Amino acid sequence: DAGVTQSPTHLIKTRGQQVTLRCSPISGHKSVSWYQQVLGQGPQFIFQYYEKEERGRGNFPDRFSARQFPNYSSELNVNALLLGDSALYLCASSLVGRGADADTQYFGPGTRLTVL
Amino acid sequence: AQKITQTQPGMFVQEKEAVTLDCTYDTSDQSYGLFWYKQPSSGEMIFLIYQGSYDEQNATEGRYSLNFQKARKSANLVISASQLGDSAMYFCAMREDYKAAGNKLTFGGGTRVLVKP
Numbered sequence: 001d002a003g004v005t006q007s008p009t010h011l012i013k014t015r016g017q018q019v020t021l022r023c024s025p026i027s028g029h030k031s032v033s034w035y036q037q038v039l040g041q042g043p044q045f046i047f048q049y050y051e052k053e054e055r056g057r058g059n060f061p062d063r064f065s066a067r068q069f070p071n072y073s074s075e076l077n078v079n080a081l082l083l084g085d086s087a088l089y090l091c092a093s094s095l096v097g098r099g100a101d102a103d104t105q106y107f108g109p110g111t112r113l114t115v116l
Numbered sequence: 117a118q119k120i121t122q123t124q125p126g127m128f129v130q131e132k133e134a135v136t137l138d139c140t141y142d143t144s145d146q147s148y149g150l151f152w153y154k155q156p157s158s159g160e161m162i163f164l165i166y167q168g169s170y171d172e173q174n175a176t177e178g179r180y181s182l183n184f185q186k187a188r189k190s191a192n193l194v195i196s197a198s199q200l201g202d203s204a205m206y207f208c209a210m211r212e213d214y215k216a217a218g219n220k221l222t223f224g225g226g227t228r229v230l231v232k233p
Contacts, residue, residue: 031219033219033220033221035221041225041226042120042207042209042223042224042225042226043161043207043221043223044223045220045221045222048218048219048220050218050219055218055219056217056218056219056220058220088159090161092161092221094219096219103149103166103168103211103214103219104151104163104166105151105163105219105221106163107153107160107161107162107163108160109158109159109160110159110160112159
């Protein structure tokens with residue numbers, strides 16, 4: 001079975017621009033979460049979406065937004081890019097529910113965003 | 117206070133030896149989950165092992181085992197018989213009570229492991 005896929009792999013933008021990152025979850029997974037990983041740090045939670053609704057939001061400004069589509073894929077949008085937005089953006093999918101199998105999040109390869 | 121603390125920024129380990137990666141956590145929830153992920157230089161986060169707060173036995177997955185000490189709030193990862201391919205960053209993460217926190221994972225700062233031949 002295919003794992004979590006993300007596109008694009010790499011992206012270079014300039015300050016003030018807008019970017020859209022895409023994620024397709026593992027087949028059968030209905031929850032998608034987004035994380036930002038700045039170089040040298042652990043990932044930071046941005047959003048969780050389940051059944052097309054936002055179920056959690058991390059401590060990120062309103063420039064960050066996301067949505068989930070009927071096929072459970074998701075997009076992360078970042079407006080008015082800042083230099084500090086340069087990071088690896090990771091998408092993770094899970095079944096959602098209780099128990100180990102449902103809780104485990106499986107990550108995609110990430111999108112590396114560079115803001116110049 | 118940090119929710120997940122990994123005190124070892126980096127470690128060297130000899131091939132075929134075992135290594136223990138430390139992780140302590142802080143939560144007031146009764147129901148939570150603890151995870152370990154491996155991140156090679158390619159960037160992808162690879163799930164290794166899970167321990168639920170109500171699990172009485174330590175989790176094991178192949179060469180990975182989790183030493184769960186609930187009273188001490190520690191969840192150390194043990195990698196047995198280290199291989200060169202184990203060289204990577206290792207992250208400890210926690211998911212708190214789902215009703216309050218959803219599926220959010222909180223990560224530690226990571227430990228870089230370098231396996232020497």
